[in-house]
Amino acid sequence: MYLIRRTYTVKPGEARKAASLISAIGKAYEEAGTRSESRVYFNSGTTPGEKNTVVMEWVDDSLQTPYRSGRTPVEGLEDIGPQLRGLxxxxxxxxxxxxxDDKLL
Structure with a gap:
């Protein structure tokens, strides 16, 4: 079982917008059945910590390449990806x- 954490550094003032896009990406992957439910959190400067940072994390049973055969395509990301890259x-x-429990010594 693995925790995967993706951290984005975004342009100043864009953390909330980026977090909204990243949340939509997580939901699209979940709906496609290729990823478990994800959690997104961000700091736009209203809390202590790294400003202009967005984090998405999820849990998976195994680490698998996104290029694997038989993987269900994730739809609805055509517009979101370019918007996120811009931020x-x-x-x-x-x-x-x-x-x-099965890994405990």
Whole structure:
């Protein structure tokens, strides 16, 4: 079981808009059945921490390439992707293995 966390650095003042787009992307992947429910959080400067940052994270049973055969296409992203790219300065992705009962020593 894995936690996948994607962090976006966005243009100043655009965190809430970017978070809205990223949330829509997460919902589209979930509706297509290719990803579990995701959680999106952001900081536009109203809370302590890194400003102009948006994070999306989700849990998956395994790490799989998005280029795998048999993967269900995700529809509805044609307009969202370009909008998000226009707001994004950088992004990173992290992969964390979750501790589960079967992994306990």
């Amino acid at each position: 994004t300065l950088d992004s990173t992705i992290e992969f964390w293995e979750l501790m589960t």
